Structures are given as structure tokens and as C-alpha cells.
Amino acid sequence: MDNDSRSPFSNRHPTAAASVLxxxxxxxEASSSTRRLGRTExxxxxxxxxxxxxxxxxxxxxxxxxxxxCLPFLWAVxxxxxxxxxxxxxxxxxHPRLRxxxxxxAIGFFLFTTILSSWALTFAIGGEHLFGHVWGExxxxxxxxxxxxxxxx
Amino acid sequence: xEQDPRPKTILETCGEEIxxxxxxxxxxxxxxxxxxxxxxxxxxxxxxVSFATMATIAYTENxxxxxxxxxxxxxxxxxxxxxxxxxxxxxxVLLFYLRCTKFLKYYMGFSSFLVLGFMGGEIxxxxxxxxxxxIDCITFxxxxxxxxxxxxxxxxxxxxxxxxxxxxxxxxxxxxAYWFTLLPEWTTxxxxxxxxxxxxxxxxxxxxxxxxxxxxxxxRDEDIPALVYEARPVISDFGQNGGVVRRRVxxxxxxxxxxxxxxxxxENERNIVDAEEGRxxxxxxxxxxxxxxxxxxxxxxxxxxxxSENFSLEGIGLGSSGAIKLGLGDFIFYSVLVGRAAMxxxxxxxxxxxxxxxxxxxxLMLLAxxxxxxxxxxxxxxxxxxxxxxxxxxxxxxxxxxxxNLLMF
Numbered sequence: 001m002d003n004d005s006r007s008p009f010s011n012r013h014p015t016a017a018a019s020v021l022x023x024x025x026x027x028x029e030a031s032s033s034t035r036r037l038g039r040t041e042x043x044x045x046x047x048x049x050x051x052x053x054x055x056x057x058x059x060x061x062x063x064x065x066x067x068x069x070c071l072p073f074l075w076a077v078x079x080x081x082x083x084x085x086x087x088x089x090x091x092x093x094x095h096p097r098l099r100x101x102x103x104x105x106a107i108g109f110f111l112f113t114t115i116l117s118s119w120a121l122t123f124a125i126g127g128e129h130l131f132g133h134v135w136g137e138x139x140x141x142x143x144x145x146x147x148x149x150x151x152x153x
Numbered sequence: 154x155e156q157d158p159r160p161k162t163i164l165e166t167c168g169e170e171i172x173x174x175x176x177x178x179x180x181x182x183x184x185x186x187x188x189x190x191x192x193x194x195x196x197x198x199x200x201x202v203s204f205a206t207m208a209t210i211a212y213t214e215n216x217x218x219x220x221x222x223x224x225x226x227x228x229x230x231x232x233x234x235x236x237x238x239x240x241x242x243x244x245x246v247l248l249f250y251l252r253c254t255k256f257l258k259y260y261m262g263f264s265s266f267l268v269l270g271f272m273g274g275e276i277x278x279x280x281x282x283x284x285x286x287x288i289d290c291i292t293f294x295x296x297x298x299x300x301x302x303x304x305x306x307x308x309x310x311x312x313x314x315x316x317x318x319x320x321x322x323x324x325x326x327x328x329x330a331y332w333f334t335l336l337p338e339w340t341t342x343x344x345x346x347x348x349x350x351x352x353x354x355x356x357x358x359x360x361x362x363x364x365x366x367x368x369x370x371x372x373r374d375e376d377i378p379a380l381v382y383e384a385r386p387v388i389s390d391f392g393q394n395g396g397v398v399r400r401r402v403x404x405x406x407x408x409x410x411x412x413x414x415x416x417x418x419x420e421n422e423r424n425i426v427d428a429e430e431g432r433x434x435x436x437x438x439x440x441x442x443x444x445x446x447x448x449x450x451x452x453x454x455x456x457x458x459x460x461s462e463n464f465s466l467e468g469i470g471l472g473s474s475g476a477i478k479l480g481l482g483d484f485i486f487y488s489v490l491v492g493r494a495a496m497x498x499x500x501x502x503x504x505x506x507x508x509x510x511x512x513x514x515x516x517l518m519l520l521a522x523x524x525x526x527x528x529x530x531x532x533x534x535x536x537x538x539x540x541x542x543x544x545x546x547x548x549x550x551x552x553x554x555x556x557x558n559l560l561m562f
Binding site (some may be wrong): 002044045046049050051056059066069070071072073074079080081104116119120123138139140141143144149150 | 179275278279281282283287288289290291292293295298299300302303306307312313314315316317385386420
């Protein structure tokens, strides 16, 4: 059931077929997977409303790669969305690639946030003592006034 | 396989669905009230913000005008606004008819980008100036960029975390509603009433643009590409569903796959079975005001055109998964009403909030009864305006006198 193929569309039909055809087989498979993983068979935080496992890989990879465009928030959303995968270690066996993307997103988010918040805190706490007159030029409310950014609403 | 020990009563499931709609509406209203109270402390309520937008194009209110003049001016403004909205909605129906869904989706992403980026940024700047928050421009730029891009993705992509999408829709509603509260007072009230009447006409009359849109979408069995808040559907049974239930905010592909899967899990998703009978669909309209280029002429009478937004929907309906869908236009106009009430006093806020929630409850009941797309504005706006007037004119005098004489309250 866990094909690492790249096109979500072609993957959906085999999965659908597996769950639609002989219902006894489908429920057996579902029940066995349920027994194996407990209630953690869903990879997204939305549970049954979320993505299928194959879609999950596509989306996790896309979010991971887009996050490199200076978007740590997207990494955070990625981790939030696939929280069950990050939290439960059973997914190490069943979805190793998915988990790797999520761990990468989490690490990236923490690193970026650490750097950004240390800069922001230094700026806020250091103030004029540390930066001199450059502080006045960098602080947002002065920049907004200088460029008239609040004039248009 | 685990199941609930006792089946959920209809009160629990219905109540849960109503709560899932009333909560975001309330949160949006609360945020707008907070914003209005914080940002309007400096300027008095009689201060007229003279900026030319589409809603004030016919008449700019002056505090020295007589009541009759103000009323006439406000009526004129509202007529112009409603006319523009009608034209743009018909344009939307035409585009939907010609199957330009991609274009509509991109346009929606673009509007969300404008609202979140520019309006969100400006309101953040107002807040920063008010509180003298020592944030530097680099951090601010990165934060705003992140916020905007993730918001556009959430609105644009159909498969994002439900909570994130819902949160961003509420934020977009809040930002547009705040912008509307900046309009002059009489114009705002008359505009609200005019939009309620327009909503009623557009959704229920046979030639109304929203009704055409809904019928088109139903006949093609597609979702309308517009900003609609869809509540999380209530799933009665958890474990038996073998596959993944797809929330159809935007349909990407359809086919036998959907039908089969839904039929198999039919008894669990009773709402989906209802949807299969082909009668339920989100009743949405797109409140569209065309995008005006931002002109920044730095003169004393700073004549600025605001990029007014489009994409909000009015109308309430049942989503394809049985979840209740409420258009973003409803969020916006409810919040505008409460925001305007907040500019007077908090007493009017409480009265209007209760009136709006009562109107929403009535609309939901009618929705359950009629099972077709209904306009969500009329009841709430009418009750809200009525209670605002009653509170301001009658209740306030009573309460103030009682408090002053230490009798009650």
C-alpha cells in the first residue's frame, strides 16, 4: 500500500481498488492494519479527513522543499499537519521517507527560529545602547514613517 | 474494532455542527472588536477618514451635514456598491460558466495575498506604532512574508491542515471587516442593510446571480472556486472507514472512485449519503469588488484607492461532505456590524452579538429544513441593526440612569 511513486493520481486508484473490491478482504486489511498500528493509521492530524499515505509523502516533500525559500512557518505547518507521524515511532517502519522529511522540517524550523529570535531579541533588548543610531534606522515604526507605508488604508 | 459505547444523539451531532460554525464567527467578531477598540482609541468617533474607495465614491460624509443629507449620501453610496457587486458577481457566474476555474482560483489566491500581505501588514504597522513595539524591519519583513505565503497556500491548496485553512479564512475575514469599519458611519449602516437585501434577492430570486451560480455548480457537481469557510464535518463512527474521507473544498478529480468509496462507508457518513442524493451544495456567492490599483498621491486630502476585495461569499449551504459551509462575506458583514457597534460602546456590542447569533441560528434551522442554499445575511443583519438602534436609543438611557442612581447594573 505504500508505493513511493511520484504521481498521487495514479496511486489513488490502486488504493481505492484495494479498499473497494471484495469488501471482506478490504475490511480484513483495514482491521489488521488497525490492530497493528492502533488508531494511528492516519498520517495527518485531521485523521480520516486528511490525506492518504501516498498523498502525504507528496505533500510533505513539497512543503519541505518550499520551506527553503526562507519559510520556517511552512516547516512548522508541515510538522503540525503530520503530527501523528512525528509523534508515534511506529511510522519509522511504514513511512520512513515521510518521517525523514518531517524530522528535517522540524530541525529546519528550530534552527531558523533560533537564529531569527536571537536577532530579534538582541535588537529589542539591546536597543540604542548596542546599536547606536542604526537602531533608529532599523526599527519598524520609523521605517514605516520614513517610507509612508501606513498611508494607504 | 472500537466503537462508541452509546450512539450519539441527534442533539449532540446537530449541536456540534452548529458550534463548529458559531465558534469561528464569534472569534472573527471578537478579533474585529478588539482591533477596533485598540486602534480607534486615539481618534474620536466623529473623526472622518476621508479616503476615496468604491464605497464612498458617490458621497463623502461630513460630520457637519444634516441627517437627511447623510442619509441620502449613504443611500447613494450603498446603491453604487451593490451595483458594482452585482456586476462582478454576474461576471463571476459567466467565468464559472465558461469553466475558467483555474483563473478564478488564481484570482482568489491573488486576493488573499493582497489582503494578508498589504492589509495585514498595515494593521500590524498600526499596532506596532500604537504600542511602540521595538521590532526591526528585517524580522517584520520575514514574519509578514511567512504569514502571507503560508496563508496563500492554505487558501489555494485544497489539502492543507483544516485548522490552518480555517484560521486563515477567519483572519482574512477579520482584515476585510476592519477595513469596512473605516467607512463613514451612515454609509456603513445603510451598506449593511443594502447588502442584506441584495443577498436575499441574489440567492432566492430565480434570476439572481448567486442562485445561478449554485445551480450551475450543482448541475456540474463541482465546488465553486471561492473563499468559503467549511466546518469540519461531524463523523459519527471512527474506526470502520477503511479509506480516507475527502473533504471537497475544491474538487480536483471526480469519478467512480468517489462514488464507490462513499457508498461503502455509507452508513457511517450519513451526511455524505445525503450529499449523494445530489441536493446539497454550498450556497455561495462571490462578493466581488474589482481590484483597484493602489494609487498613492501624497496630497493633503490623501486620495487613496484601496484594493477592495472580492472573493467573499455570502450564503450558507451544506458542503459536499455534509459539513456546513458559510461564505466569507457573511463573516465579514457580521464582523462589520459588531465592529461598528464597538465604535459606540460595548453595550451595543453585546446586543448586536446576541442578535447576530440568533439570526445565524434561525438561518441554520431553515437550512436544515429546506436543505438548499440560503442567504445568511438577512436575518442576522436585520436583527443586528434593530438591536443596535434599540440599544442605542432606548436601552442605554435606561441602563445609565439605573447605574447612576445605584439601582442596578
